[in-house]
C-alpha cells in the first residue's frame with residue numbers, strides 16, 4: 067500500500083457565500099434549511115441552558131446530510147451555511163481524498179475533526195457516499211479491512227463530535243445504516259421549480275451583460291424552457307450563451323439575444339438526452355469504485 071502524504075490537506079477558508087444572498091431553493095428545501103439553522107443557532111440554549119444534553123449526549127454535535135441530484139446547490143449550501151453562521155469552513159472533497167489521503171485516510175479524518183473542534187468550523191465532506199457508503203463488494207479482503215477501519219474512525223469521531231458537520235451526496239441510498247442514524251437532519255435538494263428557475267436566471271443574467279430586449283422577458287422564457295435543468299446547468303447555459311453575441315459582433319456592439327439563450331438551453335438539454343441519467347449514474351459508480359481503489363493505494367491496472 068502506497069503512503070504518499072502524511073499531511074492532511076483540506077481546504078479551510080472564510081466562507082464566500084451566505085444562504086440568503088447566494089442560495090436559491092424551492093420553498094420546501096428552504097424550510098428544512100431554516101429548521102437546521104434554528105437548531106444550530108439555539109444549540110446552546112437547548113443543550114446547555116435547558117440541559118437537554120443530560121438525556122441526549124450524542125445530540126451535542128449536529129450532522130447534516132444534503133442529498134439530491136448533481137448541480138442543485140449542495141456544495142454551495144454547505145459553504146453558505148458556514149457563511150450565515152459566521153464560522154470558518156473546512157471542506158474535504160474527492161480531490162483531497164484522491165491525491166492526499168492515500169493510505170492515511172483514517173488519520174487525516176481525525177485531524178480534520180480535531181481542527182474543526184479547535185476552530186469551531188463547519189466541517190464539510192463533499193461527495194460523501196465514497197466515504198460512508200456500504201458498497202465495495204468487489205474488492206479484496208485487505209481493502210475491505212482498510213475501508214472498514216476508515217469508516218469506524220469516522221463513526222468514532224462523529225460520536226464524540228460536538229460541532230457541525232455536513233455531508234453531501236448524490237446517492238443517499240448508499241449510506242451505511244450506522245452513519246444514517248448519526249445524521250440529525252437529512253435535507254433533500256431538488257431540481258429547481260419554475261419560481262426557483264426564475265430566480266436562478268435572474269441571478270445568472272448579471273446586470274452588466276448587455277441584452278437585446280426586455281430582461282423580464284428573457285428570464286420568463288429561459289425559466290420556462292429550462293425545466294428539468296439544475297442550477298449548475300443553468301449556469302452552463304449562460305456560459306455557452308455569452309460568447310455567442312461576441313462571436314458575431316464584428317465591429318458592432320455585442321448584445322445577448324433571447325435566441326442565444328434558447329440555443330444554449332437547447333444545447334444543454336440535448337446533452338441530457340444524449341448522455342442520459344442512467345449512463346451518467348453508471349459512469350459515476352464506476353468512478354467511485356476507481357476513486358476508492360486509488361484512495362487505498364491500489365493500482366487499478368493490476369486488479
Ligand SMILES: Nc1ncnc2c1ncn2[C@@H]1O[C@H](COP(=O)(O)OP(=O)(O)O)[C@@H](O)[C@H]1O
Pocket residue numbers: 088089090091135136137138139140141142143234255266296297298299301
Ligand atoms: N440552489 C442553487 N442556488 C444558487 N445557485 C445554484 C444552485 N444550485 C446550483 N447553483 C449554481 O451551480 C453551481 C454548482 O452547484 P453545487 O453547489 O456545486 O451543486 P451540487 O453540490 O449539488 O452538485 C453553484 O456554485 C451555483 O453557481
Ligand SMILES: [Mg+2]
Pocket residue numbers: 137140141142192193234
Ligand atoms: Mg457538490
